[in-house]
Amino acid sequence: NYILPEKSVTLNTENDTIWVLKDSQIKKLVKANRELEVCNEQLDLQKRKMALYEKREIETDTLSAFLKKDRDFYKANWGKCSKDVEILGKKYKQQRLYTKLSLGGIAVAFIVGLLIR
16 A cells, blocks of 8 residues: 555554655666566576476487497497408409419410320
8 A cells, every 4th residue: 555645644563564665766666576577587488498408418418329329330340341351352362363373274284285295
């Protein structure tokens, strides 16, 4: 309730607190209260954003761990394949040598066959 200037009222103050404020003080109080409401709204918004970022961080960490496992799997298989390629390269070189030797052997046998005849 408002008490107009130059009026008096008698109140029992055992259970209540009475504040006497000027109009300028009331305006400042209303302005401060509105600023507090805006700050509280901003705080709630920031809390929601923070919760969203924390959720995204958990999802990103989970995805990162999954991708690391995939990377390790493919890295291990790459190593195995590299060893297999090296083994096949050595076998190919041996096969080429055997092929050359057998072609040389055929040529030598043909020449020896002509000379013996």
